[in-house]
Amino acid sequence: MLDKVVIFGVGLIGGSFALALKQAGAAGQVIGVGRSQATLEEALRLGIIDRIGACDAATLGDADIVLLATPVGQMPALMQAMAPHLGPQVAITDGGSTKGDVVAAIYRNLPRHCPRFVPAHPIAGAENSGAAAAKADLYVSRKVVLTPLPENDADAIERVRAAWATCGASVHEMPPSRHDQVFAAVSHLPHLLSFALVHDLAQRENREEFFRFAASGFRDFTRIAASHPEMWRDICIANKTALLGELEQYQRQLEELRQALLDDDAAALEAVFAEARTVRRAWDEGTLV
């Protein structure tokens, strides 16, 4: 039982964490903190939080668990602001999609509390955001990746792991750098590519005609281009090094395909497409090795 849960940022990620813990009967009281009073009042009205708190000792001093669920770009300042008010028994976690930058920010801004901060990435993004998008079952059967620090106390890891598991997630562990490498490839790059395609088409003078004939393949490919711009800006900047590596490798792959097209090299195109299809299907069927 977590008597006191404090959530910074009661949007999709934070709000769903609150609702899931409440639904499981695992949270005594849930307190929301955030920069937007309107969002906090909406969360209160929706029953996501029990009351609105502040970044002070009254809110944080006796908290059992604190979740940072703001865009990653806001986390360093937030950590600095909360540092003087945290109690010794708190466990802290976050919902950021990048981990190397969060870990660096912890060492820089919460040095005394790093045994208590267990970074996490709930893999439950959606193109919707905000308190109204939060739901109690967002994390059910989703993965949450913890990237524990060498300094972490065992009981803090266990409390954070249990909280995410209570939300219905399957909890995994990975070093932060590996996490960022993997997610640059399977999440951050695809978002960048999807944003880029829609932006490219949006510049056309007669864009309405292009979009009129876009069909289901385009719809799926560009669903993630409706994601939150500020959040994805922060993710890209935070995971710049790994993302640049992935982007450059992808640019080389595109250049090879362009050359194959220029050369009418049908066999080269088909080889790329066939391997992609085989692997995509195996992944879907759970038979990829």
Add this chain to the structure above:
Amino acid sequence: MLDKVVIFGVGLIGGSFALALKQAGAAGQVIGVGRSQATLEEALRLGIIDRIGACDAATLGDADIVLLATPVGQMPALMQAMAPHLGPQVAITDGGSTKGDVVAAIYRNLPRHCPRFVPAHPIAGAENSGAAAAKADLYVSRKVVLTPLPENDADAIERVRAAWATCGASVHEMPPSRHDQVFAAVSHLPHLLSFALVHDLAQRENREEFFRFAASGFRDFTRIAASHPEMWRDICIANKTALLGELEQYQRQLEELRQALLDDDAAALEAVFAEARTVRRAWDEGTLV
């Protein structure tokens, strides 16, 4: 009423055309022709076609409508083979995803019949293919784009339009070159990009770890990478010029994003993402202008 319908290629596109016409009671008999005896027998067993025909006068001489639903790369040879056997009253259409190449092939291989050939592109791709994937409602509420030739007889256009409309489609018209430009942007390039991403990941030594953490955004982005390799090879080669133009424009867009990342230009990234999100949402809501 179409007394005799002949379909070359009884896969997803051809088989669904057959099933839709049959369900509407609009087809007397449906005859399948193809290079794979096994597929034809499967189509016969599934009730998609009434019998198996050949590319000869007995099959084609008194056909009311002929649909070419093979990969576009096979169409020129097919047109040559059918030319001597077609009757004067037939109307011909096709299901190719590219139109400039089909039009050129008609002029080259079916010069006497070009008044009767009304090229079409049913926008109803799916990542599944083959006779087993065919379904009577595939075209319901989908768009079919006709790219009529200046030489087309009015009654041939009308018969082809009516057949696709009977399948449930909303029928549009466009010049072939405009068609190919629009679909290079909203269909062919996204397929190429999706295939490229999966292929790129498939080359990694530890690809299983990457794919294990791929989530719903990746699933949607790469759904079209499970599409038919031979079909998409043909589409890319057939629409090479327009596709190369789109690919190169996209490569420039990616290079701008790479530069913004390198420069930590968060504002530039956010501007691209925000415009993409706005346009993608407006498209989804039908409010794009």
